[in-house]
Amino acid sequence: MTLDIITPDRKVFSGEASAVTFPGSEGQFQVLNDHAPLVSTLDRGPIVVQTASGQQTFTVDGGVVEVLQNKVLVLAEAVVV
Secondary structure (H helix, E strand, C coil): EEEECCCCCCCCEEECEEEEEEEECCEEEEECCCCCCEEEEEEEEEEEEECEEEEEEEEEEEEEEEEECEEEEEEEECCEC
């Protein structure tokens, strides 16, 4: 699936992912290939991205995620370093 993580000032990540774990407002959840359509708010916490080359973690300061037809779009308020 295609994943884009975007903040108001830059694109943080764009590429293929096999699994992504999110800090949802109602608890942590994971999205895999062919996931059902979904829109959710995010709390502050780690987004863990599993790619063919390994695992990457981005800590976001809240935001929104949309999943639709193997495209995952994260609109993050900020990515905390």
